[in-house]
Amino acid sequence: MLALARVIRRILPSSSSCQTIRAAGATNIKKCLKRFNIPCIFRYAPSSHLPSINIVRSYSVQVNLEDLTVDYDYVKKATEKSSTLIIDVREPHEIVEHGKIPNSVNIPLGNVSPVLGTMTDKDFEEVYKRPKPAEDTEIIFYCMIGKRSGMAQQNAINLGFKNAKNYLGSFTDWAIKSQ
Known part of the structure; x- marks a missing residue:
């Protein structure tokens, strides 16, 4: 999914008119992750406006x-x-x-x-x-x-x-x- 964000960044120029589209791409990644119940934390780097995704693995049973x-x-x-x-x-x-x-x-x-x-x-x-x-x-x-x-x-x-x-x-x- 991070690869998808990189593709969006490479395809779309960083002009202000494309920032909305780039943000929409990141929003769709969020929605996709939420839909499949994949917990994640989004942080936006000020220079690139691309999300940095930390995926946290969750277990249904505590492993001993x-x-x-x-x-x-x-x-x-x-x-x-x-x-x-x-x-x-x-x-x-x-x-x-x-x-x-x-x-x-x-x-x-x-x-x-x-x-x-x-x-x-x-x-x-x-x-x-x-x-x-x-x-x-x-x-x-x-x-x-x-x-x-x-x-x-x-x-x-x-x-x-x-x-x-x-x-x-x-x-x-x-x-x-x-x-």
């Missing part, structure tokens, strides 16, 4: 950080459950070098969205020897220290997976505690 992260003990128990999918988002050479958590599948970070989003159920099961997760399946992501797994978790949440979790300590924590 503890529900989104897991620890060593939780993951250890999850390795014994076939209903939980544990995904290692490291590159294959890292797994060869350092090892992996038992019963986990390797889907490198760059492939998480395509695999979970567009890969067919049949192809997923063929490649990973497990059923493709449903939107309510518990998925635990891990990497080496927890950063890439957090990005993978966010990708999964954006794809509609409601029970995606991040193992914050990831493989570094696993290796230390499982000795």
Whole structure:
């Protein structure tokens, strides 16, 4: 929508006769945002008379950080459950070098969205020897220290997976505690 305001600014000259039309364009953006219940704050910069839009994301339910992260003990128990999918988002050479958590599948970070989003159920099961997760399946992501797994978790949440979790300590924590 901000792009639309930029288009309006570029198309219409800044002469006083066009200021009304430019303002009308900004007003239409406001109406459009209100119509779709997108909360926003408009501020007008005195030099350009174009709105600066800050869109605020609102959630219907308060998200609890503890529900989104897991620890060593939780993951250890999850390795014994076939209903939980544990995904290692490291590159294959890292797994060869350092090892992996038992019963986990390797889907490198760059492939998480395509695999979970567009890969067919049949192809997923063929490649990973497990059923493709449903939107309510518990998925635990891990990497080496927890950063890439957090990005993978966010990708999964954006794809509609409601029970995606991040193992914050990831493989570094696993290796230390499982000795």
